[in-house]
Amino acid sequence: MLTVDNLSVAFGGLKAVQAVSLMVSQGERVAIIGPNGAGKSTLFNLISGGVRPDAGRVVFDGRDITPLPAHQRARLGLGRSFQRSSVFAKLSAYDNVLAALTIHRGHGLRVWARTTPQRAAEEALAAVGLADQRDRLAGALALGDQKRLELGMVLATAPRLMLLDEPTAGMSPEETAGTVALVQRLADERGFGVLFTEHDMSVVFGVAQRVLVLSQGALIAQGALRANPEVQRLYLGGTP
Amino acid sequence: MRRQIGFIGAAAVLVGLAGVLSPFQMALAAEMLIAGLFALSLNLIMGFGGMVHFGHAAFYGVGGYAYALLTLRAGLDPMLAFALAPLIAAGFAAVIGWFCVRRTRLYFSILTLAFGQLLYIVVFQARDLTGGDDGLQGLRVPPWLETEQARYLWVVGVFLVCFALIRRIAASPFMLTLKAVRDNPERAQFLGVDVRRQQWVVFVVGGTFAGVAGALFAVLNRFVAVNMLFWATSSEPILGSLMGGMGSLVGPVIGGGLLIFLEVNITRFTLYWPMILGIITILFVLLAPDGLTGLVQRWRTRGQADADRR
Numbered sequence: 001m002l003t004v005d006n007l008s009v010a011f012g013g014l015k016a017v018q019a020v021s022l023m024v025s026q027g028e029r030v031a032i033i034g035p036n037g038a039g040k041s042t043l044f045n046l047i048s049g050g051v052r053p054d055a056g057r058v059v060f061d062g063r064d065i066t067p068l069p070a071h072q073r074a075r076l077g078l079g080r081s082f083q084r085s086s087v088f089a090k091l092s093a094y095d096n097v098l099a100a101l102t103i104h105r106g107h108g109l110r111v112w113a114r115t116t117p118q119r120a121a122e123e124a125l126a127a128v129g130l131a132d133q134r135d136r137l138a139g140a141l142a143l144g145d146q147k148r149l150e151l152g153m154v155l156a157t158a159p160r161l162m163l164l165d166e167p168t169a170g171m172s173p174e175e176t177a178g179t180v181a182l183v184q185r186l187a188d189e190r191g192f193g194v195l196f197t198e199h200d201m202s203v204v205f206g207v208a209q210r211v212l213v214l215s216q217g218a219l220i221a222q223g224a225l226r227a228n229p230e231v232q233r234l235y236l237g238g239t240p
Numbered sequence: 241m242r243r244q245i246g247f248i249g250a251a252a253v254l255v256g257l258a259g260v261l262s263p264f265q266m267a268l269a270a271e272m273l274i275a276g277l278f279a280l281s282l283n284l285i286m287g288f289g290g291m292v293h294f295g296h297a298a299f300y301g302v303g304g305y306a307y308a309l310l311t312l313r314a315g316l317d318p319m320l321a322f323a324l325a326p327l328i329a330a331g332f333a334a335v336i337g338w339f340c341v342r343r344t345r346l347y348f349s350i351l352t353l354a355f356g357q358l359l360y361i362v363v364f365q366a367r368d369l370t371g372g373d374d375g376l377q378g379l380r381v382p383p384w385l386e387t388e389q390a391r392y393l394w395v396v397g398v399f400l401v402c403f404a405l406i407r408r409i410a411a412s413p414f415m416l417t418l419k420a421v422r423d424n425p426e427r428a429q430f431l432g433v434d435v436r437r438q439q440w441v442v443f444v445v446g447g448t449f450a451g452v453a454g455a456l457f458a459v460l461n462r463f464v465a466v467n468m469l470f471w472a473t474s475s476e477p478i479l480g481s482l483m484g485g486m487g488s489l490v491g492p493v494i495g496g497g498l499l500i501f502l503e504v505n506i507t508r509f510t511l512y513w514p515m516i517l518g519i520i521t522i523l524f525v526l527l528a529p530d531g532l533t534g535l536v537q538r539w540r541t542r543g544q545a546d547a548d549r550r
Binding site: 048049050069070071072074075079080082086087088089090091095096098099100102103104107108109110111112113114115150153154157 | 408409411412413414416417419420422423424426427428429430431432433434435437438441445
Protein backbone atom coordinates (compact mmCIF):
# COMPACT_ATOMS: atom_id res chain seq x y z
CA MET A 1 0.00 0.00 0.00
CA LEU A 2 2.63 2.51 1.16
CA THR A 3 6.33 2.11 0.55
CA VAL A 4 8.80 4.69 1.80
CA ASP A 5 12.15 4.18 0.19
CA ASN A 6 15.32 5.72 1.56
CA LEU A 7 13.69 9.05 2.40
CA SER A 8 15.92 11.88 3.62
CA VAL A 9 15.48 15.55 4.28
CA ALA A 10 17.64 18.13 6.00
CA PHE A 11 16.70 21.61 7.24
CA GLY A 12 19.83 23.69 7.12
CA GLY A 13 22.38 21.49 8.83
CA LEU A 14 19.83 19.41 10.70
CA LYS A 15 19.26 15.98 9.19
CA ALA A 16 15.63 15.68 10.21
CA VAL A 17 14.98 12.37 8.46
CA GLN A 18 17.81 10.12 7.33
CA ALA A 19 17.38 7.29 4.86
CA VAL A 20 14.12 6.03 6.29
CA SER A 21 12.51 3.06 4.59
CA LEU A 22 9.27 1.50 5.69
CA MET A 23 6.21 -0.28 4.40
CA VAL A 24 2.59 -0.34 5.41
CA SER A 25 0.43 -3.00 3.84
CA GLN A 26 -3.25 -2.83 3.10
CA GLY A 27 -5.27 -2.40 6.28
CA GLU A 28 -2.25 -2.59 8.54
CA ARG A 29 -1.90 -0.50 11.71
CA VAL A 30 1.59 0.74 12.32
CA ALA A 31 2.86 3.07 15.02
CA ILE A 32 5.90 5.28 14.81
CA ILE A 33 7.34 6.14 18.18
CA GLY A 34 10.35 8.10 19.24
CA PRO A 35 11.35 10.96 21.51
CA ASN A 36 10.44 14.57 20.74
CA GLY A 37 12.48 15.86 17.84
CA ALA A 38 13.05 12.37 16.46
CA GLY A 39 11.56 13.44 13.13
CA LYS A 40 8.13 11.83 13.39
CA SER A 41 6.18 14.86 12.24
CA THR A 42 8.69 15.56 9.48
CA LEU A 43 8.33 11.99 8.26
CA PHE A 44 4.56 12.46 8.23
CA ASN A 45 4.95 15.64 6.25
CA LEU A 46 7.22 13.89 3.78
CA ILE A 47 4.69 11.13 3.26
CA SER A 48 1.65 13.39 3.01
CA GLY A 49 3.35 15.99 0.84
CA GLY A 50 3.83 18.92 3.19
CA VAL A 51 7.61 18.72 2.83
CA ARG A 52 9.63 17.69 -0.22
CA PRO A 53 12.43 15.16 0.40
CA ASP A 54 16.05 15.73 -0.57
CA ALA A 55 16.32 12.09 -1.54
CA GLY A 56 14.21 8.98 -1.65
CA ARG A 57 10.77 8.02 -2.86
CA VAL A 58 7.24 7.64 -1.57
CA VAL A 59 5.22 5.00 -3.37
CA PHE A 60 1.51 4.75 -2.69
CA ASP A 61 -0.57 2.02 -4.20
CA GLY A 62 2.15 1.16 -6.71
CA ARG A 63 2.51 4.75 -7.85
CA ASP A 64 5.47 7.01 -7.22
CA ILE A 65 3.86 10.03 -5.53
CA THR A 66 7.09 11.80 -4.58
CA PRO A 67 6.59 14.63 -7.09
CA LEU A 68 2.90 15.13 -6.26
CA PRO A 69 1.71 18.08 -4.15
CA ALA A 70 -0.19 17.36 -0.94
CA HIS A 71 -3.67 17.92 -2.35
CA GLN A 72 -3.14 15.37 -5.09
CA ARG A 73 -1.86 12.81 -2.62
CA ALA A 74 -4.99 13.35 -0.55
CA ARG A 75 -7.13 12.73 -3.61
CA LEU A 76 -5.42 9.36 -4.09
CA GLY A 77 -6.66 8.22 -0.69
CA LEU A 78 -3.90 9.35 1.64
CA GLY A 79 -5.69 11.04 4.54
CA ARG A 80 -4.06 12.72 7.49
CA SER A 81 -4.83 14.39 10.78
CA PHE A 82 -2.81 17.02 12.56
CA GLN A 83 -1.27 17.01 15.97
CA ARG A 84 -3.15 20.10 17.04
CA SER A 85 -6.81 19.87 16.23
CA SER A 86 -7.38 21.28 12.81
CA VAL A 87 -10.93 22.06 11.74
CA PHE A 88 -12.82 24.76 9.84
CA ALA A 89 -13.63 26.86 12.90
CA LYS A 90 -16.33 29.12 11.48
CA LEU A 91 -18.28 26.34 9.80
CA SER A 92 -20.74 24.05 11.55
CA ALA A 93 -19.63 20.50 12.33
CA TYR A 94 -21.86 19.29 9.53
CA ASP A 95 -20.42 21.78 7.04
CA ASN A 96 -16.91 20.68 7.99
CA VAL A 97 -17.72 17.15 6.92
CA LEU A 98 -19.74 18.34 3.94
CA ALA A 99 -16.76 20.41 2.78
CA ALA A 100 -14.52 17.36 3.09
CA LEU A 101 -16.99 15.33 1.07
CA THR A 102 -17.26 18.08 -1.56
CA ILE A 103 -13.49 18.16 -1.87
CA HIS A 104 -13.25 14.39 -2.07
CA ARG A 105 -15.77 14.24 -4.87
CA GLY A 106 -13.88 16.87 -6.82
CA HIS A 107 -16.75 19.38 -6.66
CA GLY A 108 -14.69 22.13 -5.08
CA LEU A 109 -14.65 24.27 -8.21
CA ARG A 110 -18.35 24.03 -8.99
CA VAL A 111 -19.26 27.69 -8.95
CA TRP A 112 -22.59 27.21 -10.63
CA ALA A 113 -24.24 24.52 -8.57
CA ARG A 114 -25.98 24.25 -5.25
CA THR A 115 -24.65 22.46 -2.22
CA THR A 116 -27.16 19.76 -1.50
CA PRO A 117 -27.58 17.92 1.80
CA GLN A 118 -25.56 14.72 1.78
CA ARG A 119 -26.43 11.61 3.70
CA ALA A 120 -22.78 10.57 3.50
CA ALA A 121 -21.91 13.68 5.51
CA GLU A 122 -24.48 12.82 8.19
CA GLU A 123 -23.10 9.30 8.25
CA ALA A 124 -19.50 10.41 8.66
CA LEU A 125 -20.61 12.71 11.49
CA ALA A 126 -22.53 9.89 13.14
CA ALA A 127 -19.60 7.50 12.68
CA VAL A 128 -17.43 9.68 14.92
CA GLY A 129 -20.28 10.24 17.38
CA LEU A 130 -20.95 13.89 16.64
CA ALA A 131 -24.47 13.67 15.22
CA ASP A 132 -25.83 15.64 18.18
CA GLN A 133 -23.29 18.44 17.64
CA ARG A 134 -24.25 18.76 13.99
CA ASP A 135 -25.06 22.47 13.90
CA ARG A 136 -22.49 23.80 16.34
CA LEU A 137 -19.58 25.80 15.03
CA ALA A 138 -16.53 23.58 14.88
CA GLY A 139 -14.47 26.22 16.67
CA ALA A 140 -16.85 26.04 19.65
CA LEU A 141 -16.52 22.27 20.10
CA ALA A 142 -14.46 20.75 22.92
CA LEU A 143 -10.92 19.84 21.92
CA GLY A 144 -11.62 16.10 21.93
CA ASP A 145 -14.69 16.65 19.76
CA GLN A 146 -12.65 18.74 17.34
CA LYS A 147 -10.21 15.88 16.97
CA ARG A 148 -13.06 13.46 16.35
CA LEU A 149 -14.55 15.89 13.86
CA GLU A 150 -11.25 15.99 12.02
CA LEU A 151 -11.31 12.22 11.95
CA GLY A 152 -14.82 12.38 10.50
CA MET A 153 -13.64 14.80 7.82
CA VAL A 154 -10.80 12.53 6.78
CA LEU A 155 -13.22 9.62 6.91
CA ALA A 156 -15.53 11.43 4.48
CA THR A 157 -12.72 11.41 1.92
CA ALA A 158 -12.73 7.58 1.99
CA PRO A 159 -9.00 7.22 2.67
CA ARG A 160 -7.18 3.97 2.13
CA LEU A 161 -4.41 4.96 4.48
CA MET A 162 -4.81 7.36 7.39
CA LEU A 163 -1.84 9.16 8.84
CA LEU A 164 -2.70 10.20 12.39
CA ASP A 165 -0.29 12.56 14.09
CA GLU A 166 -0.74 11.98 17.83
CA PRO A 167 -4.48 11.35 17.64
CA THR A 168 -4.94 11.47 21.42
CA ALA A 169 -2.65 14.40 22.29
CA GLY A 170 -4.26 16.61 24.91
CA MET A 171 -7.08 14.18 25.65
CA SER A 172 -8.27 12.91 29.02
CA PRO A 173 -7.85 9.15 29.69
CA GLU A 174 -11.55 8.63 28.94
CA GLU A 175 -11.34 10.52 25.65
CA THR A 176 -8.19 8.63 24.76
CA ALA A 177 -9.87 5.28 25.33
CA GLY A 178 -12.85 6.43 23.28
CA THR A 179 -10.64 7.57 20.42
CA VAL A 180 -8.67 4.34 20.42
CA ALA A 181 -11.86 2.31 20.26
CA LEU A 182 -13.20 4.58 17.52
CA VAL A 183 -10.12 4.30 15.32
CA GLN A 184 -10.05 0.53 15.81
CA ARG A 185 -13.71 0.17 14.91
CA LEU A 186 -13.55 2.44 11.86
CA ALA A 187 -10.43 0.74 10.54
CA ASP A 188 -12.10 -2.65 11.08
CA GLU A 189 -15.27 -1.57 9.29
CA ARG A 190 -13.70 0.26 6.41
CA GLY A 191 -10.45 -1.58 6.03
CA PHE A 192 -8.14 1.43 5.77
CA GLY A 193 -4.58 1.22 7.02
CA VAL A 194 -3.37 3.45 9.85
CA LEU A 195 0.08 4.90 10.31
CA PHE A 196 0.26 6.91 13.50
CA THR A 197 2.61 8.58 15.94
CA GLU A 198 1.84 8.58 19.61
CA HIS A 199 3.46 9.27 22.95
CA ASP A 200 0.95 7.29 24.98
CA MET A 201 2.31 3.74 25.02
CA SER A 202 -1.03 2.23 25.98
CA VAL A 203 -2.44 3.64 22.74
CA VAL A 204 0.53 2.32 20.77
CA PHE A 205 0.19 -1.19 22.12
CA GLY A 206 -3.60 -1.04 21.95
CA VAL A 207 -3.79 -0.15 18.27
CA ALA A 208 -0.57 -1.01 16.47
CA GLN A 209 0.17 -4.36 14.94
CA ARG A 210 3.71 -3.24 14.37
CA VAL A 211 5.87 -0.51 15.84
CA LEU A 212 8.66 1.50 14.25
CA VAL A 213 11.10 3.42 16.41
CA LEU A 214 12.54 6.65 15.12
CA SER A 215 15.47 8.38 16.79
CA GLN A 216 17.39 11.37 15.49
CA GLY A 217 15.78 11.01 12.10
CA ALA A 218 16.64 7.37 11.57
CA LEU A 219 14.69 4.18 12.07
CA ILE A 220 16.50 2.30 14.80
CA ALA A 221 14.17 -0.60 15.32
CA GLN A 222 10.98 -2.17 14.25
CA GLY A 223 8.73 -5.05 15.02
CA ALA A 224 9.37 -7.03 18.17
CA LEU A 225 9.66 -4.17 20.59
CA ARG A 226 10.45 -5.64 23.96
CA ALA A 227 13.39 -7.70 22.73
CA ASN A 228 15.34 -4.70 21.44
CA PRO A 229 17.83 -3.28 23.96
CA GLU A 230 17.98 0.17 22.34
CA VAL A 231 14.24 0.57 22.51
CA GLN A 232 14.27 -0.53 26.07
CA ARG A 233 16.84 2.11 26.86
CA LEU A 234 14.72 4.80 25.17
CA TYR A 235 11.32 3.78 26.38
CA LEU A 236 11.18 1.06 28.92
CA GLY A 237 13.72 2.32 31.39
CA GLY A 238 16.67 0.09 30.54
CA THR A 239 15.87 -3.12 32.38
CA PRO A 240 13.95 -5.83 30.53
CA MET B 241 -38.81 30.95 0.24
CA ARG B 242 -38.51 33.83 2.70
CA ARG B 243 -35.35 34.92 0.93
CA GLN B 244 -37.15 34.91 -2.41
CA ILE B 245 -39.89 37.12 -0.97
CA GLY B 246 -37.25 39.44 0.47
CA PHE B 247 -35.51 39.67 -2.88
CA ILE B 248 -38.69 40.32 -4.84
CA GLY B 249 -39.82 42.86 -2.24
CA ALA B 250 -36.51 44.71 -2.41
CA ALA B 251 -36.65 44.65 -6.21
CA ALA B 252 -40.17 46.08 -6.18
CA VAL B 253 -39.13 48.87 -3.82
CA LEU B 254 -36.07 49.76 -5.91
CA VAL B 255 -38.12 49.90 -9.11
CA GLY B 256 -40.95 51.76 -7.38
CA LEU B 257 -38.54 54.43 -6.15
CA ALA B 258 -38.08 55.49 -9.79
CA GLY B 259 -41.55 57.04 -9.58
CA VAL B 260 -40.94 58.82 -6.28
CA LEU B 261 -37.38 60.12 -6.18
CA SER B 262 -36.11 63.32 -7.74
CA PRO B 263 -33.46 63.01 -10.48
CA PHE B 264 -30.78 64.01 -7.96
CA GLN B 265 -31.97 61.41 -5.48
CA MET B 266 -32.12 58.77 -8.21
CA ALA B 267 -28.53 59.48 -9.17
CA LEU B 268 -27.54 59.13 -5.54
CA ALA B 269 -29.50 55.89 -5.15
CA ALA B 270 -27.82 54.51 -8.29
CA GLU B 271 -24.39 55.45 -6.92
CA MET B 272 -25.27 53.65 -3.71
CA LEU B 273 -26.25 50.48 -5.58
CA ILE B 274 -23.01 50.58 -7.58
CA ALA B 275 -20.98 51.01 -4.38
CA GLY B 276 -23.00 48.16 -2.88
CA LEU B 277 -22.22 45.87 -5.81
CA PHE B 278 -18.56 46.87 -5.66
CA ALA B 279 -18.43 46.03 -1.93
CA LEU B 280 -20.31 42.78 -2.52
CA SER B 281 -17.81 41.75 -5.20
CA LEU B 282 -14.94 42.41 -2.80
CA ASN B 283 -16.66 40.53 -0.01
CA LEU B 284 -16.61 37.33 -2.04
CA ILE B 285 -12.83 37.53 -1.85
CA MET B 286 -12.42 39.08 1.60
CA GLY B 287 -15.39 37.74 3.57
CA PHE B 288 -15.74 34.30 2.02
CA GLY B 289 -12.12 33.83 1.00
CA GLY B 290 -10.43 35.56 3.92
CA MET B 291 -8.09 37.35 1.52
CA VAL B 292 -7.64 41.05 2.27
CA HIS B 293 -7.50 42.66 -1.13
CA PHE B 294 -6.10 46.21 -1.39
CA GLY B 295 -6.19 46.40 -5.18
CA HIS B 296 -9.82 45.68 -5.98
CA ALA B 297 -10.34 49.18 -7.37
CA ALA B 298 -8.12 48.20 -10.29
CA PHE B 299 -10.85 45.93 -11.66
CA TYR B 300 -13.55 48.50 -10.93
CA GLY B 301 -11.45 50.96 -12.92
CA VAL B 302 -10.74 48.48 -15.71
CA GLY B 303 -14.49 47.86 -16.04
CA GLY B 304 -15.15 51.60 -16.33
CA TYR B 305 -12.26 52.35 -18.67
CA ALA B 306 -13.03 49.32 -20.82
CA TYR B 307 -16.52 50.69 -21.40
CA ALA B 308 -15.17 54.19 -22.04
CA LEU B 309 -12.41 53.12 -24.44
CA LEU B 310 -14.53 50.62 -26.34
CA THR B 311 -17.25 53.19 -26.98
CA LEU B 312 -15.00 56.23 -27.43
CA ARG B 313 -11.90 54.86 -29.17
CA ALA B 314 -13.14 51.65 -30.77
CA GLY B 315 -16.58 52.98 -31.65
CA LEU B 316 -18.32 49.91 -30.32
CA ASP B 317 -22.02 49.75 -29.64
CA PRO B 318 -22.50 50.88 -25.99
CA MET B 319 -24.38 47.74 -24.99
CA LEU B 320 -21.71 45.51 -26.52
CA ALA B 321 -19.07 47.55 -24.70
CA PHE B 322 -21.05 47.15 -21.48
CA ALA B 323 -21.14 43.39 -21.94
CA LEU B 324 -17.42 43.18 -22.75
CA ALA B 325 -16.21 45.41 -19.91
CA PRO B 326 -16.63 42.80 -17.13
CA LEU B 327 -14.92 40.18 -19.27
CA ILE B 328 -11.93 42.46 -19.74
CA ALA B 329 -11.86 43.08 -15.99
CA ALA B 330 -11.96 39.30 -15.55
CA GLY B 331 -8.97 38.94 -17.86
CA PHE B 332 -6.96 41.45 -15.84
CA ALA B 333 -8.01 39.74 -12.61
CA ALA B 334 -6.97 36.37 -14.02
CA VAL B 335 -3.44 37.56 -14.78
CA ILE B 336 -2.93 39.67 -11.65
CA GLY B 337 -4.61 37.11 -9.42
CA TRP B 338 -2.37 34.36 -10.74
CA PHE B 339 0.60 36.16 -9.20
CA CYS B 340 -1.13 37.38 -6.03
CA VAL B 341 -2.38 33.97 -4.82
CA ARG B 342 1.19 32.71 -4.83
CA ARG B 343 1.57 34.55 -1.54
CA THR B 344 -0.65 34.50 1.53
CA ARG B 345 -1.91 36.93 4.15
CA LEU B 346 0.01 40.21 4.33
CA TYR B 347 2.14 39.35 1.33
CA PHE B 348 -0.97 38.67 -0.72
CA SER B 349 -2.39 42.04 0.37
CA ILE B 350 0.82 43.89 -0.51
CA LEU B 351 0.90 42.25 -3.95
CA THR B 352 -2.69 43.30 -4.66
CA LEU B 353 -1.85 46.83 -3.58
CA ALA B 354 1.24 46.91 -5.80
CA PHE B 355 -0.54 45.56 -8.87
CA GLY B 356 -3.45 47.93 -8.30
CA GLN B 357 -1.15 50.94 -8.11
CA LEU B 358 0.73 49.70 -11.16
CA LEU B 359 -2.47 49.76 -13.21
CA TYR B 360 -3.33 53.18 -11.76
CA ILE B 361 0.00 54.60 -12.88
CA VAL B 362 -0.34 53.07 -16.33
CA VAL B 363 -3.78 54.65 -16.81
CA PHE B 364 -2.52 57.91 -15.34
CA GLN B 365 0.47 58.06 -17.70
CA ALA B 366 -1.15 56.81 -20.92
CA ARG B 367 -2.61 60.24 -21.52
CA ASP B 368 -3.28 59.84 -25.23
CA LEU B 369 -5.37 56.78 -24.68
CA THR B 370 -6.95 57.35 -21.27
CA GLY B 371 -6.95 61.11 -20.84
CA GLY B 372 -4.58 60.80 -17.87
CA ASP B 373 -5.79 62.63 -14.78
CA ASP B 374 -8.55 64.33 -16.79
CA GLY B 375 -10.27 61.00 -17.27
CA LEU B 376 -12.65 60.53 -20.17
CA GLN B 377 -15.83 62.60 -20.44
CA GLY B 378 -18.95 62.64 -22.56
CA LEU B 379 -19.25 58.89 -22.93
CA ARG B 380 -21.89 57.58 -25.26
CA VAL B 381 -24.80 55.65 -23.79
CA PRO B 382 -27.62 53.94 -25.68
CA PRO B 383 -30.41 56.39 -26.67
CA TRP B 384 -32.84 54.72 -24.27
CA LEU B 385 -30.53 55.57 -21.37
CA GLU B 386 -30.63 59.33 -21.91
CA THR B 387 -32.81 60.14 -18.92
CA GLU B 388 -31.79 59.97 -15.27
CA GLN B 389 -34.73 57.72 -14.56
CA ALA B 390 -33.82 55.24 -17.29
CA ARG B 391 -30.23 55.08 -16.11
CA TYR B 392 -31.39 54.53 -12.54
CA LEU B 393 -33.59 51.65 -13.67
CA TRP B 394 -30.73 50.20 -15.70
CA VAL B 395 -28.48 50.26 -12.62
CA VAL B 396 -31.26 48.66 -10.55
CA GLY B 397 -31.76 45.91 -13.13
CA VAL B 398 -28.08 45.07 -13.51
CA PHE B 399 -27.61 45.21 -9.75
CA LEU B 400 -30.47 42.79 -9.15
CA VAL B 401 -29.19 40.33 -11.76
CA CYS B 402 -25.69 40.47 -10.25
CA PHE B 403 -27.05 40.04 -6.74
CA ALA B 404 -29.02 36.97 -7.80
CA LEU B 405 -25.96 35.51 -9.53
CA ILE B 406 -23.75 36.15 -6.51
CA ARG B 407 -26.35 34.70 -4.17
CA ARG B 408 -26.33 31.51 -6.18
CA ILE B 409 -22.54 31.39 -6.28
CA ALA B 410 -22.44 31.97 -2.52
CA ALA B 411 -24.44 28.77 -2.00
CA SER B 412 -22.22 26.67 -4.27
CA PRO B 413 -19.87 23.80 -3.41
CA PHE B 414 -17.14 26.15 -4.59
CA MET B 415 -17.93 28.67 -1.86
CA LEU B 416 -18.18 26.01 0.83
CA THR B 417 -14.74 24.80 -0.18
CA LEU B 418 -13.44 28.37 -0.24
CA LYS B 419 -14.73 29.00 3.28
CA ALA B 420 -12.94 25.85 4.35
CA VAL B 421 -9.74 27.22 2.80
CA ARG B 422 -10.34 30.54 4.59
CA ASP B 423 -10.71 28.87 7.98
CA ASN B 424 -7.79 26.48 7.60
CA PRO B 425 -5.82 26.35 4.34
CA GLU B 426 -3.55 23.58 5.57
CA ARG B 427 -6.42 21.32 6.58
CA ALA B 428 -8.17 21.99 3.27
CA GLN B 429 -5.02 21.23 1.31
CA PHE B 430 -4.54 17.88 3.01
CA LEU B 431 -8.14 16.99 2.26
CA GLY B 432 -7.42 17.51 -1.42
CA VAL B 433 -7.92 21.21 -2.25
CA ASP B 434 -5.61 23.04 -4.61
CA VAL B 435 -5.61 26.12 -2.36
CA ARG B 436 -4.12 28.56 -4.86
CA ARG B 437 -6.54 27.61 -7.58
CA GLN B 438 -9.48 27.99 -5.22
CA GLN B 439 -8.27 31.47 -4.28
CA TRP B 440 -7.49 32.39 -7.86
CA VAL B 441 -11.01 31.52 -9.02
CA VAL B 442 -12.69 33.73 -6.41
CA PHE B 443 -10.23 36.51 -7.22
CA VAL B 444 -11.40 36.40 -10.84
CA VAL B 445 -15.09 36.08 -9.97
CA GLY B 446 -14.86 39.07 -7.61
CA GLY B 447 -12.87 41.05 -10.19
CA THR B 448 -15.53 40.36 -12.81
CA PHE B 449 -18.32 41.79 -10.68
CA ALA B 450 -16.14 44.77 -9.77
CA GLY B 451 -15.85 45.27 -13.54
CA VAL B 452 -19.65 45.31 -13.81
CA ALA B 453 -19.79 47.96 -11.07
CA GLY B 454 -17.16 50.04 -12.88
CA ALA B 455 -19.02 49.83 -16.19
CA LEU B 456 -22.25 50.84 -14.42
CA PHE B 457 -20.44 53.87 -12.99
CA ALA B 458 -19.31 54.84 -16.51
CA VAL B 459 -22.84 54.54 -17.92
CA LEU B 460 -24.45 56.37 -15.03
CA ASN B 461 -22.04 59.32 -14.95
CA ARG B 462 -20.92 59.29 -18.59
CA PHE B 463 -17.35 59.79 -17.48
CA VAL B 464 -14.53 57.78 -15.97
CA ALA B 465 -11.78 59.15 -13.76
CA VAL B 466 -8.37 57.75 -12.95
CA ASN B 467 -9.30 57.84 -9.26
CA MET B 468 -11.46 54.80 -9.91
CA LEU B 469 -8.25 52.75 -9.86
CA PHE B 470 -6.54 54.55 -6.98
CA TRP B 471 -5.76 52.50 -3.90
CA ALA B 472 -7.93 54.70 -1.69
CA THR B 473 -10.87 53.59 -3.82
CA SER B 474 -10.02 50.01 -2.84
CA SER B 475 -10.61 50.95 0.78
CA GLU B 476 -14.24 51.90 0.12
CA PRO B 477 -15.57 48.35 -0.43
CA ILE B 478 -13.39 47.18 2.47
CA LEU B 479 -14.98 49.73 4.82
CA GLY B 480 -18.40 49.08 3.30
CA SER B 481 -18.11 45.33 3.91
CA LEU B 482 -16.85 45.97 7.42
CA MET B 483 -19.71 48.35 8.24
CA GLY B 484 -22.36 46.16 6.70
CA GLY B 485 -21.00 42.86 7.92
CA MET B 486 -18.81 40.42 6.03
CA GLY B 487 -20.81 37.38 7.05
CA SER B 488 -23.70 38.09 4.69
CA LEU B 489 -24.52 39.24 1.18
CA VAL B 490 -26.88 42.04 2.18
CA GLY B 491 -24.35 43.49 4.64
CA PRO B 492 -21.76 44.75 2.15
CA VAL B 493 -24.52 46.14 -0.10
CA ILE B 494 -25.95 48.14 2.79
CA GLY B 495 -22.50 49.16 4.06
CA GLY B 496 -21.22 50.17 0.62
CA GLY B 497 -24.38 52.15 -0.11
CA LEU B 498 -24.47 53.76 3.33
CA LEU B 499 -20.93 55.09 2.92
CA ILE B 500 -21.91 56.91 -0.28
CA PHE B 501 -25.09 58.21 1.34
CA LEU B 502 -23.19 59.57 4.34
CA GLU B 503 -20.41 61.01 2.21
CA VAL B 504 -22.83 62.93 -0.02
CA ASN B 505 -24.97 64.18 2.84
CA ILE B 506 -22.21 65.00 5.28
CA THR B 507 -20.01 66.84 2.78
CA ARG B 508 -22.94 69.20 2.28
CA PHE B 509 -22.45 70.46 5.83
CA THR B 510 -18.79 70.00 6.53
CA LEU B 511 -15.52 69.45 4.75
CA TYR B 512 -14.41 67.10 7.49
CA TRP B 513 -16.01 63.99 5.95
CA PRO B 514 -12.74 62.00 6.00
CA MET B 515 -12.44 62.66 9.71
CA ILE B 516 -16.03 61.57 10.34
CA LEU B 517 -15.42 58.48 8.21
CA GLY B 518 -12.42 57.69 10.38
CA ILE B 519 -14.49 57.98 13.54
CA ILE B 520 -17.24 55.79 12.08
CA THR B 521 -14.67 53.17 11.10
CA ILE B 522 -13.10 53.15 14.55
CA LEU B 523 -16.49 52.80 16.21
CA PHE B 524 -17.44 49.87 13.99
CA VAL B 525 -14.17 48.03 14.46
CA LEU B 526 -14.31 48.47 18.24
CA LEU B 527 -18.02 48.07 18.93
CA ALA B 528 -19.46 46.09 16.03
CA PRO B 529 -16.75 44.14 14.26
CA ASP B 530 -19.43 42.00 12.63
CA GLY B 531 -21.03 45.09 11.11
CA LEU B 532 -24.69 46.04 10.97
CA THR B 533 -25.90 42.58 9.97
CA GLY B 534 -23.86 41.17 12.85
CA LEU B 535 -25.61 43.59 15.23
CA VAL B 536 -29.01 42.51 13.95
CA GLN B 537 -27.99 38.87 14.31
CA ARG B 538 -26.84 39.42 17.90
CA TRP B 539 -29.99 41.33 18.74
CA ARG B 540 -32.12 38.54 17.30
CA THR B 541 -30.35 35.71 19.10
CA ARG B 542 -30.65 37.71 22.32
CA GLY B 543 -34.36 38.11 21.69
CA GLN B 544 -34.54 34.39 21.07
CA ALA B 545 -32.68 33.64 24.28
CA ASP B 546 -35.04 35.93 26.21
CA ALA B 547 -38.02 34.19 24.69
CA ASP B 548 -36.55 30.81 25.61
CA ARG B 549 -36.06 31.91 29.19
CA ARG B 550 -39.69 32.94 29.48
